Amino acid sequence: MTGEEIREEVLDILETIAPDEDLSDLDDSKSFREQLELDSMDFLDIVMELRKRHRIQIPEDDYLNLASMDSTVTYLKPILKDVEKAK
Amino acid sequence: MTPSEKDDRRIVITGVGLTAPNGDNLTDFRAALLAGKSGVDHYHIRYVGDTLAGECHFDELLYQKRKELRRGTRAGSVSIYCANQAVADSGIEWGKIEPERVGVYIGVTEHGNVETENEINEIKAFDYDTKIWSHHHNPRTVANNPAGEVTLNMGITGPHYTIGAACAAGNAGLIQGAQMLQLGECDLAIAGGVSESIRTFGIFAGFASQGALAEHVDPHRASRPFDLDRNGIVVAEGGCLFILERYSDAAKRGAKIYGELVGHAMTSDASDFVLPNPEQQARCMNQALQRAQINADQIDIVSTHATATTSGDIQECVALRQIFGDSSTTLINNTKSFIGHAMGAAGALELAGNLPSFDDAVCHHTINVDNLDPECALPGLVLGEPRTKNNVTYILNNSFGMLGTNSVVIIKKV
Numbered sequence: 001m002t003g004e005e006i007r008e009e010v011l012d013i014l015e016t017i018a019p020d021e022d023l024s025d026l027d028d029s030k031s032f033r034e035q036l037e038l039d040s041m042d043f044l045d046i047v048m049e050l051r052k053r054h055r056i057q058i059p060e061d062d063y064l065n066l067a068s069m070d071s072t073v074t075y076l077k078p079i080l081k082d083v084e085k086a087k
Numbered sequence: 088m089t090p091s092e093k094d095d096r097r098i099v100i101t102g103v104g105l106t107a108p109n110g111d112n113l114t115d116f117r118a119a120l121l122a123g124k125s126g127v128d129h130y131h132i133r134y135v136g137d138t139l140a141g142e143c144h145f146d147e148l149l150y151q152k153r154k155e156l157r158r159g160t161r162a163g164s165v166s167i168y169c170a171n172q173a174v175a176d177s178g179i180e181w182g183k184i185e186p187e188r189v190g191v192y193i194g195v196t197e198h199g200n201v202e203t204e205n206e207i208n209e210i211k212a213f214d215y216d217t218k219i220w221s222h223h224h225n226p227r228t229v230a231n232n233p234a235g236e237v238t239l240n241m242g243i244t245g246p247h248y249t250i251g252a253a254c255a256a257g258n259a260g261l262i263q264g265a266q267m268l269q270l271g272e273c274d275l276a277i278a279g280g281v282s283e284s285i286r287t288f289g290i291f292a293g294f295a296s297q298g299a300l301a302e303h304v305d306p307h308r309a310s311r312p313f314d315l316d317r318n319g320i321v322v323a324e325g326g327c328l329f330i331l332e333r334y335s336d337a338a339k340r341g342a343k344i345y346g347e348l349v350g351h352a353m354t355s356d357a358s359d360f361v362l363p364n365p366e367q368q369a370r371c372m373n374q375a376l377q378r379a380q381i382n383a384d385q386i387d388i389v390s391t392h393a394t395a396t397t398s399g400d401i402q403e404c405v406a407l408r409q410i411f412g413d414s415s416t417t418l419i420n421n422t423k424s425f426i427g428h429a430m431g432a433a434g435a436l437e438l439a440g441n442l443p444s445f446d447d448a449v450c451h452h453t454i455n456v457d458n459l460d461p462e463c464a465l466p467g468l469v470l471g472e473p474r475t476k477n478n479v480t481y482i483l484n485n486s487f488g489m490l491g492t493n494s495v496v497i498i499k500k501v
Binding site for chain 1: 152153154157158213218219221222223
């Protein structure tokens with residue numbers, strides 16, 4: 001998956017987790033928490049969704065990498081480089 | 088006891104919020120009952136397949152955001168809808184209420200089966216990898232979930248819990264709320280019962296295995312308490328929560344009062360897991376009458392529990408004969424014939440549907456009795472169409488459940 005494909009996928013996950021939020025003007029450099037009403041259970045939802053879609057296990061110590069869109073894409077790029085985008 | 092002290096002990100219903108398969112508020116529900124309108128329809132659930140159920144269609148987004156709906160449970164959502172509707176109906180200015188003085192007491196038949204089945208179904212697609220099991224499962228399945236979701240939604244910081252009492256739970260929630268008011272544990276109680284049971288295939292499969300799941304080509308004709316051609320229970324979902332206050336508080340604010348809880352009782356059969364026990368059911372009714380300090384012949388309407396199982400219907404009629412004899416002045420009806428068995432919500436919904444009788448002096452009927460079972464032929468049964476009765480003053484509401492739990496409440500016109 002390319003960086004852009006990963007971004008699209010994370011956006012798709014966020015739409016599911018935070019269906020009341022407007023994601024159209026999401027700033028990729030800012031943390032999700034600054035822009036969206038997300039709590040720890042929501043972040044676990046992101047981890048769970050990635051696990052379901054790609055069978056990847058993100059260690060708890062790495063959760064900080066999911067703080068913003070930029071950091072998430074940077075973190076996931078090497079992990080998902082050989083993976084095709086989920087349909 | 089001085090009159091004011093006595094008024095502090097009197098518990099009245101000042102608000103009703105409900106969702107039933109044939110109505111999402113008391114006005115519509117009552118109109119459906121008087122019009123003979125069923126809420127039972129075709130229904131499909133995984134593994135069991137096509138069956139029948141009473142499904143509610145209230146607006147879930149009226150009081151919840153989509154994210155809250157996703158995170159919570161159906162029972163929580165039903166409870167939130169009913170609680171908010173009840174508060175609105177009561178005319179209470181919610182902003183002036185002390186949230187720590189509000190208690191939430193919700194009767195449930197069961198809770199957690201739906202959510203656990205969902206997770207099992209989810210991990211099945213991943214070869215039963217438990218790493219897929221949701222972190223939401225525990226907060227969704229704790230037994231207090233439906234009541235807890237109400238407190239989260241409404242900012243209530245008083246006590247909240249559910250009352251697990253099988254299908255006697257609707258009355259049990261009401262009784263619990265009243266007792267907590269009398270004990271001074273809260274000043275306002277949101278109490279009644281809810282059910283999300285149609286979302287679990289297990290309840291349908293369980294009743295089917297027991298030979299107690301209704302079937303009929305016409306869904307509206309499927310729930311047939313007291314009819315010889317009945318063939319079991321139609322499972323339904325729903326909820327009904329009441330606003331309960333001390334009479335003194337209600338009178339002070341000039342509240343509309345639906346009725347006063349003057350008698351209640353709960354008993355146990357101690358005889359069988361599923362078969363009812365008419366002796367204990369009768370004892371329960373007697374205890375409630377004694378608390379109300381009235382005789383059986385003063386009851387104007389009996390709202391029966393009968394679920395359309397042969398044993399359940401007949402045994403309840405045995406108990407009713409013990410209490411009411413061959414009286415034709417006490418009218419008897421059944422709400423499950425319209426909506427099916429709403430489990431934890433049943434007792435509360437069935438009471439609510441009868442409360443307007445205090446004002447309109449009409450007893451709603453029982454539908455789908457084409458061939459009355461002679462063993463259920465009580466003289467007061469109202470069949471086919473509603474019946475007018477002058478001066479409805481007392482309603483007795485029966486609600487019984489598995490493991491032999493019985494609950495009865497008596498409501499008096501104020």
